[in-house]
Amino acid sequence: MGKKYDGIVFNSTHFRLLAKYQSKLKHNKFFSIHHQQVRFTQYIGVLKIGNLTIEILPKIDQLESSNKDKIQQIVLDLLRYCKVLHLESVPNSNVQLRKHSILDVYLSFFVQEVEKILHFGLFRSYSRYPKNQSVLKGQLLFEKQIQHNYINKTKFYCHPFEYDFNHPFNRIIKAALLVSKKLSSNYYTQQKINSLLQSIPLEVKPYHAKTDFLALQKDKNTHKYQLAISYAKIILEQLAGNFQTGNHAVIGLFFDMNLLYEKFVYTSLKKLESENFRVYRQVQKHFWGNRKIRPDIVFALGKKRYVLDTKWKMLRNKQPSIEDLKQVFVYCNYFDATEGILLYPQIPNK
Numbered sequence: 001m002g003k004k005y006d007g008i009v010f011n012s013t014h015f016r017l018l019a020k021y022q023s024k025l026k027h028n029k030f031f032s033i034h035h036q037q038v039r040f041t042q043y044i045g046v047l048k049i050g051n052l053t054i055e056i057l058p059k060i061d062q063l064e065s066s067n068k069d070k071i072q073q074i075v076l077d078l079l080r081y082c083k084v085l086h087l088e089s090v091p092n093s094n095v096q097l098r099k100h101s102i103l104d105v106y107l108s109f110f111v112q113e114v115e116k117i118l119h120f121g122l123f124r125s126y127s128r129y130p131k132n133q134s135v136l137k138g139q140l141l142f143e144k145q146i147q148h149n150y151i152n153k154t155k156f157y158c159h160p161f162e163y164d165f166n167h168p169f170n171r172i173i174k175a176a177l178l179v180s181k182k183l184s185s186n187y188y189t190q191q192k193i194n195s196l197l198q199s200i201p202l203e204v205k206p207y208h209a210k211t212d213f214l215a216l217q218k219d220k221n222t223h224k225y226q227l228a229i230s231y232a233k234i235i236l237e238q239l240a241g242n243f244q245t246g247n248h249a250v251i252g253l254f255f256d257m258n259l260l261y262e263k264f265v266y267t268s269l270k271k272l273e274s275e276n277f278r279v280y281r282q283v284q285k286h287f288w289g290n291r292k293i294r295p296d297i298v299f300a301l302g303k304k305r306y307v308l309d310t311k312w313k314m315l316r317n318k319q320p321s322i323e324d325l326k327q328v329f330v331y332c333n334y335f336d337a338t339e340g341i342l343l344y345p346q347i348p349n350k
Contacts, residue, residue: 014049021049021250030254031056042312044075045254046103053101053185058257059314076105082263084255103253104186110231111180111192114173117224118199125167132157165201168212169225174200175207176232183239183251207236261312262296265343269299277301285334295331304338307331311344320344 019033030043040056047054057071078084132148136156144157174197181193213233218226239251262281269279277299284294297308309328311320320342328340 008052010052010054014052017049017250018047021252030252042257043254044257044260045252046101048103048183048251050250053103055101056254058312072102075102078260078264079255082260082267084260101185103251104184104189106231106253107180107184107235108186108189110176110228110235111189111196113228113231114177114196115192117173117228118196120224122165122200123167123169123222123225124163124165126163130157164203166203166205168208168215169222169229170200170204171207172212172216172232172236173225173228174204176235179235179239183235209236258310258312261345262310265308265310266297269297283335287334293330293334295328295335298335298337305336306339306341307335307337308341308343311342313344315344 022028031038031040044056044058132155140158148157149155177193184190266281279299281297283298284292287293295307296310299306324342328342332340
């Protein structure tokens, strides 16, 4: 406690909120609470505690801890390359990066996708909703008619067909925009969200959490929603009201750095595949009892097989630990590999 983040001091109130947030998590793999301190695991991302936003960035020894912009750029590049963030380019300007946390960057890309959708036009479809109206239109619901209009003979309780924008795709987008407006700390993103919300017709009703995602049907007319819905799903299911106490909310967005690094290496190798070079991920074999053994990557070069295990950690004295060596040795034996490779990150000093 007592450290400053973007001019805001992490105080006892923030600490208590974080402790309560931890107790609410079903499977907390992200951080642990100790005496007046918080320890983060291999997960990176963003924690928003009331008015305080904390970015959890990976440990990169070759870069100074004060070089936040460079480390953040590496994280964004990894998220883009592994298609966790579906974007064509990541902003390289240091000025832009200092203004945005990873959370704000994530929200800004969602906003960009919604802007594209509105540019081409929102999806419309026929829908049926029971209505008590003054015109007999659609199927008359006799039971409801008697229940509601037994005395008032001028009304008709009907099930009319209507061609409108009130579709699950649009309800999800609208709900995610409303949540993003509360989460974003960037003025320009908030302004864009306000403009987008004004462009969405009032007939788009509130989001139905239990049914709307299940009701989505992908076709050529809704293909333009694909990326926006993937962002909205994270926003609504992981970020919307993670934990609320009084006037303070705690929001968490996390990515497993070990899995991210593994996927980065696999994606890079997969692009080099040829008839003589094949790459496989998460291949498993029976080990002992109900346990299975599974290296990160197995690749075949000609008739020779290799196992590769990725490790997101900095080597001390350029020597792998004995545990890592034992692990890759077992992999080589079980998978009949010619050689085993332990791959650690190397960050240029430039």
